[in-house]
Amino acid sequence: MAPRQIGRRSFLVNASDVAAMGGRPRFCVVSLEVPGRYPADDLWALQAGIVAAARRYDADVVGGNLSRSHTLSVCIALLADAPTRVVTRGGARAGDHVYVTGTLGDAALGLRMLRTRGANRSAWAVRRFREPTPRLRAGRFLVESGIVSAMIDISDGLAQDLGHVCTESGVGAVIHAERLPRSAAYRALLGARHPLALHGGEDYELLCTVAERHVERLERNREKLGCRITRVGVITADRGIRLVDAAGNAVTLPVAGYDHFR
Amino acid sequence: MAPRQIGRRSFLVNASDVAAMGGRPRFCVVSLEVPGRYPADDLWALQAGIVAAARRYDADVVGGNLSRSHTLSVCIALLADAPTRVVTRGGARAGDHVYVTGTLGDAALGLRMLRTRGANRSAWAVRRFREPTPRLRAGRFLVESGIVSAMIDISDGLAQDLGHVCTESGVGAVIHAERLPRSAAYRALLGARHPLALHGGEDYELLCTVAERHVERLERNREKLGCRITRVGVITADRGIRLVDAAGNAVTLPVAGYDHFR
Numbered sequence: 001m002a003p004r005q006i007g008r009r010s011f012l013v014n015a016s017d018v019a020a021m022g023g024r025p026r027f028c029v030v031s032l033e034v035p036g037r038y039p040a041d042d043l044w045a046l047q048a049g050i051v052a053a054a055r056r057y058d059a060d061v062v063g064g065n066l067s068r069s070h071t072l073s074v075c076i077a078l079l080a081d082a083p084t085r086v087v088t089r090g091g092a093r094a095g096d097h098v099y100v101t102g103t104l105g106d107a108a109l110g111l112r113m114l115r116t117r118g119a120n121r122s123a124w125a126v127r128r129f130r131e132p133t134p135r136l137r138a139g140r141f142l143v144e145s146g147i148v149s150a151m152i153d154i155s156d157g158l159a160q161d162l163g164h165v166c167t168e169s170g171v172g173a174v175i176h177a178e179r180l181p182r183s184a185a186y187r188a189l190l191g192a193r194h195p196l197a198l199h200g201g202e203d204y205e206l207l208c209t210v211a212e213r214h215v216e217r218l219e220r221n222r223e224k225l226g227c228r229i230t231r232v233g234v235i236t237a238d239r240g241i242r243l244v245d246a247a248g249n250a251v252t253l254p255v256a257g258y259d260h261f262r
Numbered sequence: 263m264a265p266r267q268i269g270r271r272s273f274l275v276n277a278s279d280v281a282a283m284g285g286r287p288r289f290c291v292v293s294l295e296v297p298g299r300y301p302a303d304d305l306w307a308l309q310a311g312i313v314a315a316a317r318r319y320d321a322d323v324v325g326g327n328l329s330r331s332h333t334l335s336v337c338i339a340l341l342a343d344a345p346t347r348v349v350t351r352g353g354a355r356a357g358d359h360v361y362v363t364g365t366l367g368d369a370a371l372g373l374r375m376l377r378t379r380g381a382n383r384s385a386w387a388v389r390r391f392r393e394p395t396p397r398l399r400a401g402r403f404l405v406e407s408g409i410v411s412a413m414i415d416i417s418d419g420l421a422q423d424l425g426h427v428c429t430e431s432g433v434g435a436v437i438h439a440e441r442l443p444r445s446a447a448y449r450a451l452l453g454a455r456h457p458l459a460l461h462g463g464e465d466y467e468l469l470c471t472v473a474e475r476h477v478e479r480l481e482r483n484r485e486k487l488g489c490r491i492t493r494v495g496v497i498t499a500d501r502g503i504r505l506v507d508a509a510g511n512a513v514t515l516p517v518a519g520y521d522h523f524r
Contacts, residue, residue, distance in 0.1 A: 029339050031293075031337045031339075069333060070332065070333050071332050073295060073331065073335055073337075075293045075335075077293075077339030079341075
């Protein structure tokens with residue numbers, strides 16, 4: 001990735017965490033660790049990428065630090081205005097419906113393409129990896145309206161992040177594999193049933209749970225989200241996540257978060 | 263340094279920046295990049311060092327991030343309550359007196375001892391490096407009282423950080439070498455005239471400038487600072503920093519900040 005893309009993406013993935021809380025980005029401080037021979041032009045481009053992304057979401061870069069290291073490292077602390085209500089990963093209840101925004105698996109597909117350097121690239125999928133879209137408008141509406149009972153952004157893949165919600169909420173879930181929203185590019189390249197939409201990370205879409213009594217209100221206000229939202233399953237009292245295919249066959253998924261030290 | 267010491271020091275050097283603005287530390291977020299094989303016990307100790315240092319200065323660790331990297335990296339963003347007045351590096355005026363808190367050069371001496379692993383160690387100097395004392399009480403009083411016209415914390419050495427103040431303020435300075443405050447340990451090991459007090463970094467003391475009309479009030483309120491403070495020179499309209507020795511001989515110091523990419 002080009003330095004400007006690295007800077008932009010660093011801000012966007014931070015903003016996604018704010019979206020999952022229904023917050024409004026305001027200020028950020030940026031700490032850059034840079035190798036001694038890193039070109040000055042690249043450093044300015046990286047910084048410009050952060051600043052431009054911040055401005056696009058009404059935030060300002062107000063300070064930071066610069067130091068030398070062996071490895072390039074971009075560390076952003078993003079401050080946001082809190083919503084009037086707090087929604088965590090721990091509020092899902094049996095019977096709640098499971099929704100996801102946008103489409104899943106594109107970013108993982110794009111990353112795979114960047115790594116293999118193959119000719120058959122999808123510009124859409126690559127862009128979904130390089131430039132995730134923090135769902136700030138959707139997150140804010142879903143929290144402030146009282147519609148969602150739990151929310152998280154999908155950074156580690158739907159299965160893993162749903163696992164976080166289930167663990168924190170003390171519940172389980174049933175997910176319908178064929179309902180997972182897949183982009184046209186994804187379906188063209190991988191087919192409609194490929195499991196990357198379930199396990200591929202880096203999507204930075206929102207995963208939320210909605211009680212039955214709020215479903216009608218969510219459906220009525222779809223246009224306020226600024227993105228598509230798809231019902232993919234339901235929360236259950238039984239622990240564990242079960243994946244059901246179109247034929248009705250079910251498999252139980254292992255519930256585990258991303259292990260940074262794996 | 264032990265992991266707990268690394269954590270503690272990471273917080274303290276951040277708090278020193280807050281002290282230089284007269285702020286009051288409140289909240290921090292911590293981003294840790296850790297090698298895959300870093301022992302879990304060390305990671306907990308590092309975290310405990312940060313938390314203990316934060317508590318000692320009435321701040322809380324409220325969040326953060328953990329990721330894997332080749333190099334251990336501790337990145338802290340510290341939020342503080344601002345004072346009612348803003349003092350920057352740019353407010354020094356010709357005729358202002360130059361003051362520094364504490365003693366200078368101990369930390370650089372301590373670091374030198376740790377590096378050479380010699381037997382003739384000063385526990386005081388080593389501790390001054392490992393555990394700097396952010397001058398929060400002094401910084402707050404000096405800002406809120408309206409006594410100081412410019413302030414900075416000394417992280418790169420007196421000469422360099424005074425250079426920052428002079429550059430930002432468009433002034434110069436005369437410093438009296440024999441007036442630089444040196445600890446008993448420093449004098450015993452290096453002698454009263456050694457230049458490490460001028461150039462050695464990592465002290466995290468405060469350097470401030472005080473207009474003539476506020477000097478008497480500063481002298482009268484010394485006990486409110488919680489540390490010693492020493493008048494070491496004067497701000498001049500002529501650019502450049504001149505160092506005067508006990509015999510009255512003057513040399514001009516090069517004005518340059520620490521270059522992270524040198």
